Amino acid sequence: MGNWVVQVAEWTVALTELIGLGIIAFTALYSIAVAALHGAKGYDAAGIFREVRQRLGRGILLGLEFLIAADIILTVAVDLTFESVGVLALIVLVRTFLSFTLEVELTGSWPWQRSSQEKPEQD
Template structure:
């Protein structure tokens, strides 16, 4: 690790770690959304559980969008800065 830090500036190491951690969190959120949908449909299909699922999916989707914006500096539906 010490050799890695000597070859690269501190800021680029921190940026790379943040990018990788953010990508891992995004993937985890997607798996959690899929797991909640499968659980609700397969195990507990009531109006109340569907309502709770909808709220949870909305919250996790909002978190995914904001994390995506934080990682890339733009919203997911915007063009990359290189393409502008």
């Protein structure tokens, strides 16, 4: 593969990882700021806690998706060996497990257990 393809892939990976990390960090800071604002307004502490967990969980899920995408790009475009594919498979497995457990934490059910009315509409 051409050297320029590897360079583009490495830059793409770095940018995608930065986006994923930025989403997680921004969501964490935003969740804390909203919680502080709601706490100052005297909202229910249990409600604030649930809201922060939900908001942060959604941000982590989205950030994990970007990090998985970066790992896939890196493995396929830059370092395609049996070892790197095995490591990628383990990373994707762990991150997918985290995504599913976060989804259960946020919604209270597995994604396939939700009724058709609760599923997001697809265009």
